[in-house]
Amino acid sequence: MKIASTTADFESYVEKRSDVCEILPMMAASGFKHIDLNMYKAHADGSPLREDGWEKWVYDIADTAARLGLDFVQAHSSDSVYDEGEKKDYLTSLIKRELEVCRMLGIPTMTVHGISKKDGERGEFMERNKKFYLDLLETAEKTGVIVDTENTCHKNAPTYFLFEADDMNELVEKVNHPLFGVCWDVGHAHIDGIDQYKAITKLGKNLKAVHIHDNFGPHYFGADTHSAPYSGSISYDSIVKGLVDVGYKGYFTLEAYSIPMPKSFLGRDPLMLDGVVYDRLTDLPLEFKIRSENLMLDITRYMLASYDCLEN
């Protein structure tokens, strides 16, 4: 199994999240070779994916990766919305464009969150998402890119009814398309107290991608902190053993914040004192982040090597 990490790891070290060409050398310096392209904010103001000429943005990324010897192996889309209408159409069209980005970069699989509404019901959720994903899969067929739906936890989204493996399998069966599968987020599952081995083995061939990160689970904190592996209480034996036993063919993809946890994520306030702002310590210099990422990579290598499934 090969290890990947997300471009989001360094988003707080560049001016704009979309500065992927600047992020890639940082990931290379950290030791990563396989990249998960984060397009989660592709819909935000200033995103190059909203503009004409977005193809140049993609080609620049491809050139930079090729120069650095990196490859793109996974992606994360932006979100759509539940209600039908102009906004939904626009956001869905962006996700279709992101599938095209994946095709151009050689990315085989992209995670796309499902859509949910507050106080929605499970049956309606399944039907609405089946329709949503089938719409996207028309573009997936043209691009050859697999679309993965992702599990959540009750604390994050109580009416996003994809918590257990059975939920994921049900949606996969409803959609019933060879380019539709599952991304299993081990951190979300941990917050819901799910038996990870059982879930992974149930998902079996439906499992196309993983998101690896840590937290303190349901008992002590119950929040989705996306901490680095071994910064929380996840038991990795059940996960890696599960992946090995089901013959998982995807990447072991980190979606975790090594230190420093970005201040834009959970906040790290400066001190205001007598009208002066002190913010010398709200973030760490890049050299620390690279060391921290490299350490996270090596911990992950140890995890896979312990089960004789590490590939470079």
Next chain:
Amino acid sequence: MKIATTTGDFCDYEKEYDISAILPLMKESGFKHVDVNLSGAFKPDSPLCGDGWKSWAYDIKNTGERLGMDFVQAHSSDTVYDRGEKRDYLTSMIERELEVCEILGVPGMVVHGICKKDGGREEFMEKNTELYRELLVTAEKTGVAIHTENTCHKNAPSYHLFEGEDMNELVERVDHPLFGAVWDIGHAHVEGVDQYKAIMTMGKNLRALHVHDNFGVADVHIQPYAGNLCYDAILNGLVDSGYKGYFTLEAFSMPSPQTFCFCNRKSFEKDGRVYNRLGMPPVSIKIRSERLMHDVAQFMLEAYDCYEE
């Protein structure tokens, strides 16, 4: 300001009391100044419970000298609220720990106060004034200072030391030159305390620190920058108040210990077989992680021109 860390950092790699084995790991991680963790000293397998405890302490002292490390802080075991045989025994252990500090040259030891469920604040203050004065008799003999520690309501709602003012009140009640405060910035963060104000309020009463991080919700003792604690408030406060103690980490760099109560990272059982290959990564990983934590702490102090080796 000098950086220290606790021997507890390597508690899942060596036996808790085998401090002579832990010290080389700390040294390799870049630490020179050591906080001696004696929190489990009363447990039956602890060398502090046996006749050879002085020899144990001298072995540690010798190892520290050989490695060029010094002992700058300690953490005691706990005692209990109600008087009686158990309380006498546990108090005698803390007195022994003060003697260990004397042997090692540790200038000050953190000793938690005592509390009881649903206990009131005034009673808490009185009982702790009594406890600490009792311990200070041995502190005078050994020359080792005692530091009381703040907590957060989530950890112990009837342990009435939450704010800088609470710490000052107890220090004033005890009224002894060898008695002061250790400020646990992680506990204060869970409590939502204004750290700059608290540190300034304590002023000269502040003798030691416990530096660790969390998300402001639970006391998970993670390393700096793994949570969202504001360090500018801390450093400005320490500089502005003229703090003279160590910048002492009490934080779990990754991996956090498998045995830590908030972690309890379980092994996996299948078909009668136990899989525990991933409970704790090898010590080489831990040493790199500790070194990173040390260097981050150094960056923090250098950013405020107060780093000392």
